[in-house]
Amino acid sequence: MIYLKTILIVLGLLAGWLVVRAIARRFALLHPEFGAHREEGEGCGCGNHKCGEDQCKREKH
DSSP states (O other), rough: OHOOOHHHHHHHHHHHHHHHHHHHHHHHHHHHHGGOOOTTTHHHHHSOOOOSSOOSSSSOO
């Protein structure tokens, strides 16, 4: 029985995270003055360079 509760809690947390991401995307679409919505790991966060640049645009401190 405890395994079923654990699985339901994990699935509930996953569903909650998906809802939060959808709300964030919708908010970004409705409020473009705050800039584009960037997914985690996307854009120019200088982590994986998915922005098309081979060098980081940020200055190293």
